Amino acid sequence: MAVAEAQASGVGVCIANIRPDLRDYLGDAGYLFDSIDEVRKIVSQPVPDGIRERGFEQARKSDIRVHKKLLTDLWENAFRKAAAA
Numbered sequence: 401m402a403v404a405e406a407q408a409s410g411v412g413v414c415i416a417n418i419r420p421d422l423r424d425y426l427g428d429a430g431y432l433f434d435s436i437d438e439v440r441k442i443v444s445q446p447v448p449d450g451i452r453e454r455g456f457e458q459a460r461k462s463d464i465r466v467h468k469k470l471l472t473d474l475w476e477n478a479f480r481k482a483a484a485a
C-alpha cells in the first residue's frame with residue numbers, strides 16, 4: 401500500500417525489482433532498481449512530471465472508494481440470492 405499512497409501524494413516511487421509482478425503494479429509511474437547504485441542516480445534527480453502524473457493515475461486503481469463499492473455490491477447480490485433461495 402505504501403506505493404499507492406506515495407503515488408497518490410505525488411512522491412516519486414523507487415522500489416527494488418524483486419518480483420516480476422512489480423512492473424505491473426508500479427506501471428510506468430516510478431522506478432524499479434536492481435542495485436543500490438541505481439537508486440543513488442534515481443533519487444538525485446527531480447521526479448519528471450510525466451512520472452508524477454502517471455503515478456496519480458496508477459494510484460487511482462487502488463482507490464478505496466472504488467473497491468469498497470465493488471465489494472459491497474458483491475455482498476448485496478449474495479445476500480439477495482440467499483434470501484431468494
